[in-house]
Amino acid sequence: xxxxxxxxxxxxxxxxxxxxxxxxxxxxGNPYLFWYVQYPNRGLQFLLKYITGDNLVKGxxxxxxxxxxxxTSFHLxxxxxLVSDSALYFCAVRDTNxxxxxxxxxxxxxxxx
Amino acid sequence: DAGVTQSPTHLIKTRGQQVTLRCxxxxxxxxxxxxxxxxxxxxxxxxxxYEEEERQRGNFPDRFSGHQFPNYSSELNVNALLLGDxxxxxxxxxxxxxxxxxxxxxxxxxxx
Numbered sequence: 001x002x003x004x005x006x007x008x009x010x011x012x013x014x015x016x017x018x019x020x021x022x023x024x025x026x027x028x029g030n031p032y033l034f035w036y037v038q039y040p041n042r043g044l045q046f047l048l049k050y051i052t053g054d055n056l057v058k059g060x061x062x063x064x065x066x067x068x069x070x071x072t073s074f075h076l077x078x079x080x081x082l083v084s085d086s087a088l089y090f091c092a093v094r095d096t097n098x099x100x101x102x103x104x105x106x107x108x109x110x111x112x113x
Numbered sequence: 114d115a116g117v118t119q120s121p122t123h124l125i126k127t128r129g130q131q132v133t134l135r136c137x138x139x140x141x142x143x144x145x146x147x148x149x150x151x152x153x154x155x156x157x158x159x160x161x162x163y164e165e166e167e168r169q170r171g172n173f174p175d176r177f178s179g180h181q182f183p184n185y186s187s188e189l190n191v192n193a194l195l196l197g198d199x200x201x202x203x204x205x206x207x208x209x210x211x212x213x214x215x216x217x218x219x220x221x222x223x224x225x
Contacts, residue, residue, distance in 0.1 A: 004155075034213060034214075036216075041218075042218055042219075043117070043119075043203055043216035043217050043218045043219050044156070044203065044205075044214075044216040045216070046213040046214065046215065046216075049212065049213050051212075090155050090156070092155075098144075098207075098209065098210030098211050099161060099168070099169050099210055100146075100158045100161065100169050100171060101146075101156075101158060101214065102158070103148075103155035103156045103157075104155050105153070105154050105155045106154075106155050
């Protein structure tokens with residue numbers, strides 16, 4: 001079985017400050033990890049993925065994520081937050097590069113001016 | 114380059130009725146997955162279609178069924194609707210199921 005935990009329902013940061021959205025996972029075998037963002041009344045948009053290779057993954061809109069195998073974590077980060085980054089963020093995992101993805105319950109990011 | 118499209122956008126049904134939702138994958142994609150997203154939760158995997166066959170299925174009852182057509186588009190059918198089936202239904206596509214998924218805007222189903 002595979003699972004994802006996003007321990008924070010809500011993250012609040014000031015514009016210009018760094019942000020971190022946390023994600024931990026459980027999977028048998030090597031993990032395939034993804035971050036998606038969802039704006040109100042919209043589908044999910046892909047941000048970045050970790051398949052193999054460097055532990056620091058760079059994605060869209062200046063986001064990056066750090067894969068930590070020993071801590072089974074894949075935290076989403078951005079050095080300087082924008083108000084427009086305010087949205088709902090989902091972490092997802094699967095145990096192969098194809099097939100079923102398991103999503104966390106999401107973290108609402110609010111960036112205040 | 115057309116992205117993933119879904120129809121209808123919204124749907125209101127009565128308990129016990131049947132519903133069909135439709136999805137067209139992103140151009141060049143051949144694999145379609147369906148997810149149910151209840152309010153305040155993450156998407157839950159329903160099933161995935163590849164080469165017109167159900168390749169993988171999540172923990173959903175047989176009331177949920179699907180189909181994939183030769184042009185890779187897909188339908189999700191739900192029979193004997195329950196109030197608890199009210200949710201946003203998302204379709205996602207990939208090429209051979211690999212890598213990141215591209216999601217459609219979803220169909221909001223309300224069961225009264």
